[in-house]
Amino acid sequence: xxxxxATPAAVLPAETAPDRYRxxxxxxxxxxxxxxxxxxxxxxxxxxxxLLAPWIAPYDPYDNNLRNMLKPPSEAFWLGNxxxxxxxxxxxxxxxxxxxxxxxxxxxxxxxIGAVLGLLAAYFRHLEGPIMRVVDVLxxxxxxxxxxxxxxxxxxxxxxxTVALTVAAVPSIARITRGAALVVMQQxxxxxxxxxxxxxxxxxxxxxxxxxxxxxxxxxxxxxxxxILLGAALSFIGLGAQPPTAELGTMAADGRNYLFFAPHxxxxxxxxxxxxxxxxxxxxxxxxxxxxxxLRQ
Amino acid sequence: xxxxxxxxxxxxxxLAALLPAATLASAETTVTVMRTIDADRYDPHRSTARSTxxxxxxxxxxxxxxxxxMRTIRPLLAKSWTVSEDGKLYTFKLRDDxxxxxxxxxxxxxxxxxxxxxxxxxxxxxxxxxxxxxxEIRAVDDTTLEYELSQPYSELLYQMTQSFHTVINIDQVKxxxxxxxxxxxxxxxxxxxxxxxxxxxxxxKKHAAYKWGPEFYENRGPSKIDTIIWKIVPEDNNRVAGIxxxxxxxxxxxxxxxIDQLQANPQIxxxxxxxxxWTYFVGFKxxxxxxxxxxxxxxxxLAVDQKAIAEGPFFGKAEPAYSYIHPEVLDYAKDxxxxxxxxxxxxxAKALLEEAGWKVGNDGFRYKDGKxxxxxxxxxxxxxxxxxxxxxxxxxxxxxxxxxxxxxxxxIWGKLGTQDFDMxxxxxxxxxxxDAMNLYFPSGNRPTPNRVNWADDTTDxxxxxxxxxxxxxxxxxxxxxxxxxxxxxxxxIPIVHEPMYMAAGPxxxxxxxxxxxxxxxxxxxxxxxx
Numbered sequence: 151x152x153x154x155x156a157t158p159a160a161v162l163p164a165e166t167a168p169d170r171y172r173x174x175x176x177x178x179x180x181x182x183x184x185x186x187x188x189x190x191x192x193x194x195x196x197x198x199x200x201l202l203a204p205w206i207a208p209y210d211p212y213d214n215n216l217r218n219m220l221k222p223p224s225e226a227f228w229l230g231n232x233x234x235x236x237x238x239x240x241x242x243x244x245x246x247x248x249x250x251x252x253x254x255x256x257x258x259x260x261x262x263i264g265a266v267l268g269l270l271a272a273y274f275r276h277l278e279g280p281i282m283r284v285v286d287v288l289x290x291x292x293x294x295x296x297x298x299x300x301x302x303x304x305x306x307x308x309x310x311x312t313v314a315l316t317v318a319a320v321p322s323i324a325r326i327t328r329g330a331a332l333v334v335m336q337q338x339x340x341x342x343x344x345x346x347x348x349x350x351x352x353x354x355x356x357x358x359x360x361x362x363x364x365x366x367x368x369x370x371x372x373x374x375x376x377x378i379l380l381g382a383a384l385s386f387i388g389l390g391a392q393p394p395t396a397e398l399g400t401m402a403a404d405g406r407n408y409l410f411f412a413p414h415x416x417x418x419x420x421x422x423x424x425x426x427x428x429x430x431x432x433x434x435x436x437x438x439x440x441x442x443x444x445l446r447q
Numbered sequence: 448x449x450x451x452x453x454x455x456x457x458x459x460x461x462l463a464a465l466l467p468a469a470t471l472a473s474a475e476t477t478v479t480v481m482r483t484i485d486a487d488r489y490d491p492h493r494s495t496a497r498s499t500x501x502x503x504x505x506x507x508x509x510x511x512x513x514x515x516x517m518r519t520i521r522p523l524l525a526k527s528w529t530v531s532e533d534g535k536l537y538t539f540k541l542r543d544d545x546x547x548x549x550x551x552x553x554x555x556x557x558x559x560x561x562x563x564x565x566x567x568x569x570x571x572x573x574x575x576x577x578x579x580x581x582x583e584i585r586a587v588d589d590t591t592l593e594y595e596l597s598q599p600y601s602e603l604l605y606q607m608t609q610s611f612h613t614v615i616n617i618d619q620v621k622x623x624x625x626x627x628x629x630x631x632x633x634x635x636x637x638x639x640x641x642x643x644x645x646x647x648x649x650x651x652k653k654h655a656a657y658k659w660g661p662e663f664y665e666n667r668g669p670s671k672i673d674t675i676i677w678k679i680v681p682e683d684n685n686r687v688a689g690i691x692x693x694x695x696x697x698x699x700x701x702x703x704x705x706i707d708q709l710q711a712n713p714q715i716x717x718x719x720x721x722x723x724x725w726t727y728f729v730g731f732k733x734x735x736x737x738x739x740x741x742x743x744x745x746x747x748x749l750a751v752d753q754k755a756i757a758e759g760p761f762f763g764k765a766e767p768a769y770s771y772i773h774p775e776v777l778d779y780a781k782d783x784x785x786x787x788x789x790x791x792x793x794x795x796a797k798a799l800l801e802e803a804g805w806k807v808g809n810d811g812f813r814y815k816d817g818k819x820x821x822x823x824x825x826x827x828x829x830x831x832x833x834x835x836x837x838x839x840x841x842x843x844x845x846x847x848x849x850x851x852x853x854x855x856x857x858x859i860w861g862k863l864g865t866q867d868f869d870m871x872x873x874x875x876x877x878x879x880x881x882d883a884m885n886l887y888f889p890s891g892n893r894p895t896p897n898r899v900n901w902a903d904d905t906t907d908x909x910x911x912x913x914x915x916x917x918x919x920x921x922x923x924x925x926x927x928x929x930x931x932x933x934x935x936x937x938x939x940i941p942i943v944h945e946p947m948y949m950a951a952g953p954x955x956x957x958x959x960x961x962x963x964x965x966x967x968x969x970x971x972x973x974x975x976x977x
Contacts, residue, residue, distance in 0.1 A: 214840030216752075216759030234836050235759070305852065388828065393836045393851050407683055407702065 179440045186436030189429040196426060200247035207240035212394045220412040230414045233404055234394075238418055244396040245419060250426070252312050252390075252397075253378035260319025260377075261370045267320070268327025269354050269362075272335055282328070288321035297384040308397070311390045315377050326369045330362035337361075364441040371437055375430030382423045398423050476673035478955070478974055481680040481695040484856065485646045490628025491613040492565040492572040497876070500610040501966040502649055502677060506548075507613035507634030510539055510558065510592075511604055512661040517722040517878060517962050518777055520604045521661050524553070524614060524635065525592075534599030534917045535582075539592045546656050547616045548639035555586035560617035562594075576885070577606040599915040601922045602885070605777075605878045609964060635659075637670045637970050649677040664972040671975045690715060696952040697974070699960065699967040703762040703830070709950050716957035720947040723962035724773045726883075727765075727831075727874040727942040729824065729838065734900040737822055738869040742803045744937040745788045749796035750845035751838050753789075757943050760833035764948070768941035771883065771934060778880035780927030784934045789941060796845045805846070813846035821848040824870035825862050828853055831872045834942060864895050871898055874945065876965045880926045881913050888933055899938045906932060953977075 180186055199206070208228075218235035221227060229238035271281040297314040304310035334340065335358070343353045384390050385399030398419040405415025486498035491507065512523040525539040545553035562584050565572045579600035585593040596603070606612065616633035623631055632640040637660060638651035657668035678695060680686045683702040689695035691712060701709060701717070709715045731738040738744065753767035769789040772779055805813035805820050813820040826835045832853050839849045849870075854862055863871055877883040886892070889910055890902040906929055913925035933939075949960035949967045956977055961969035968974065 212840065212843065214837060216755040216837055219759050233760070233833055234840060236840075388853060388855070392853065393832065394839055408704065409684070411704070 176440050180436060183436045183439070185432050189432040189436070192425065192429045193433065196246055196429075197250065199243055200250050203240075203243035203247050207237075207243045209237035209240045211236060211240040211244045211396050213237075214394075220408055220415060222412070222414060229418055230412075232401070232415050233408065236394075238401075238414065241396040241401060242398075242418060242422060245398045245401050246422065246426075248308065248391055248395060248397040249378060249381060249399070249423070252308060252315060252381045253374055256312050256315030256381070257319055257370055257374045257377050260316040261323050261366065261373070263316070264320040264323025265327045265359070265362075265366055267324040268329075269331050269358060271324070271328045272331030273350065273354055273358065278328075281324070285321040285324045288317070289325070293318040293380050294384065294387075297380075297389050301384075301389040306389045306392060308391050308395065311381055311384050314384065314389075315381050318380065319373060319377055323366065323369060323373065327362055327366055330365040331358055334358055334361045368434060368438040368441055371430060372434035375427040375434065378430070379423065379427050476671075476976070477676065478672050478674070478696045479676045479678050479694070480968065481678050481686045481689055481698040481700065483679070483681050483686075483700045485649075485679050488628040489632045489640065489643065489649070491561075491610050491615065492570055493628065495573050495611075497965045500964045501968065502640075502651070503610040503613050503632075503634070504636070504963070504966050504969050505638040505651060505675070505971045506632055506636045506640050507610070507615065508545075508636050508659070509608055509610070509612045509614070510541075511607050512663075513605070513608035513878065513963050514661075514663055515721060515959065515961050517724065520608065521663060523661055524558075524659070528604075532917075534601070534915070535596045537594040537596075537603065539594065541590045541592060542659055543590050545635050545659055547633050547635050548654050549616060549619070549633045551616055551618070551633075553614065553635050554589040555592040556589075557614050557617065558592050559584045559586045561614045562612075564615075564617060564620060565611070574611060577609065577611050579603050579606070599917055601914060601916045601919075602879065602881050605882065608878070610966075637668050637972055638675055641674075646679055648679065651675045651677070660970055660972045664970065666972050666975070668972060670972055672971070675971060675974070690950050690952050693952055693954065696955055697950065697958065697968070699947060699949045701948050701950050703760070703764045706762065706764055706948055714953040716951045716955070718949045718951075718957050718960050720949070720960035720962040720967060722775065723945070723947040723960075723965075724776045724878065725874060725876045725945040725947070725962075725965055726768055726772060727834070727872075727945060728768070728771065729835075729940040729942060730871050730873060730899045731938050731940075732866065732869055732871070732898065732900060733936075733938055734866070735869045737820065740803075741937060742799055743805075743820070746796040746799040746803075746845065747842060747847060748788050748937050748940050749790070749792045749799070750847065751841050751940050751942075752791040753942055754791065755841075756834055756837050759837055760830055761943055761945075765943035765945055768944050771930070771939055771941055772877065772880055773944045776877065776879060776883075778923050778926050780880065780923070780930045783927045783931045785931070786934070788937055789934075793841075793844060800846065807846050811843070811846060812848045819848060820846065821850065822869040823850045823852065823867075824872065825859065825868040826851055826853050826872040827859055828855055835872060838940075838942075863898060866894065866900075873898070878963075880930060881922065884926055884929045884933075885910055885914065888929060901933065901936075901938060903932070 213236060215235040218231040219233060221231040223230040227237050227239065229242060232238055232241060267281050271278045296318050297311065300314040301310050304313065340353065340357060343357055381390065382399030385397050386403040391397035391400045401419035402416050402423065405412065408415050482498065484498055486496050486502065487494050489499055489502055491503050508524050510523060510525040512521045514521050524545060525541055528537055528539045530537055541555055547553060562578060562581065564570055566575055566578060566581060580597040582595045582597045587593055613634060619631060619633040620627045629643065637654050637657045639654050641650040641652050643649045653670045653673050655669055660667035680689060680695065686695065686698050686700060687702065687705040690698055706717065710717045731744050733739050753769065757763065757765045757767040769786045770784055774781060800813055805815045808814045824835060826832065835851045839851060842849045886896055888897060888901050888906055890907055893900050893902060909925045909928045913922050916922035916925055947960050947962060947967050949958050951958045954976055956975045958973050960967040963969055
């Protein structure tokens, strides 16, 4: 027993020594990627602006004044006014906050559920069939259809759209996690953990999950951009944030009828969505390059 | 040379993708009319949709027609008529030169069969009250029809101008069964039903024998156009671009932002109906908590700035509404109705709520006994969404939290049949005060179309008096009492009276718009190439 208990630590407890040495290397590599640094800088600023919106927004984003309707950018209103005469800059700041919150919550929650399902499917082979078939069914539904179905049941709004995005995020992350976990399961230290009588839960969450974490994290980063885009699309078709909540997809939809004579109303939130999604995609790609051991070699 | 706008080019491309090649290569006498939504069916007795009426006015005829002044009844299939002293018997003398599109000769028996089919429970006919309390309909001979009522109906002739009274070929109804109005509709109108592709297009051909159009038309028939294609073009931008690029010829569904743009285009003729009665309002479900409070309803009315809404989402084209019906409509009781609570006065609205004990909390909204002053409104999409957002902003300034739930047209009618909301949006056409009051305020019309749940025996009695009045004065007096009563109760927030604009493209002469039931082309006899 004494000899065996010493073995796993010697073999490779993934969350211990090697990770600590790896981290500075990842950061150094990431810093060399200019696009990734630009994307992370941009996202940091955007997240900070969203968080600080109540304090830095020049006007109340819900204060309508129809006499200012569709006014172009001016000294008083830097980004102009929307169809209700509300300040577009203030709504943009609040909109970023709503859109990012929906995306982060959905990916965080959906990612967690998906990761657990993926781990269970990989670790308990008798669960693999049922879990993966459910995942296959979920994957076969277009995400927009999920949104429609959930909005029909729960009613349109940020809550139901977040639920829809969460459900949409689960299957792909479950599949990715299962794939990564199956590879890790072949490692000797997992067999060693079992041999010393470690509990299944401990093996899964102390050894299996940390060794799949980089794969999951990279995928989540890439997924975040897609989730934000999907959320904006669902809001654009009226299933998302309800008036007067500021949300980028809803704001883009509100301005589409005025595209030819007040293009700023629709294009400003659309550009914001584009930039945010692009930044998450660039960052996700860079993280994959850095974290994927095959690419590292 | 004028450079086409980007909007025109983009829209033209989009529309070109929608229109079939046959339409694009249309003959000179084919005219394409663009509209936003399709009908559920083209059966006069089984649909109340404006889209249905638009086509039925062209494919069929009614006994009488309505002048563009929206007051004067004119002959159509009936050459003349008399009304008995007790107001119960209408005797119509019919034309003897009328034929259906199928060639069948029109007689009084067709009118009798049409009305009887409408009233037959097996038909599941809609708005049967518009036929009056029918006792018996008799075809005395081919050209004489007796329409007998159990009690007088002062609105009958006005109702007879509507598409529900369209005379149909009952033989075809028997032949087509459930497909009547879907695969065919044989009428006596200036155009004949050819084919219908739901949510795409309805094709009508000229009725060559037609010569009995209403007398206010310069051309009483046959039509100068061979084919009319009613095309569904849902996107605003596409319709605007389509009319400018000749992809479509006519539309009355002009987005408000585009009216000035089209009027400035010398190739487009934009006309406006001189009389048109279509009002937008927000109703209260007065059996719900908070919406049942008269003070709150009055305060909310005072907090809404109708003028700003008319100038904002309606781009200054609509008329702010301070009464439930248009002041120019028949039997509007101008001197009896108190409209003082329907103007915008935010300070007065706040004062009313303060007096009623609704105090402003830290979040800017009002509270009383720990309850927030919050109401839930169900709304349509499109322009209603903009109107409701504007209203939401107005009410917020008064400390009222208005939650809006927007539903697509396919969903909202079902939602409006429930009791789950405090307020709702609606717009409606009418020809008279009685028409409007009898639709929305009889207790028997709950929960729809009486969605406010108005139930009052006195109102029912006055409505009945108005319906059965034998003189115009008695009718006016009865309906004036109802108007005063419901206006005092502030059960609606009137928003705007909608105008009707009609745009005719470069190939066509200007088309005078008619205000009947929102169907601006009416019989379509004014459509003519340049």
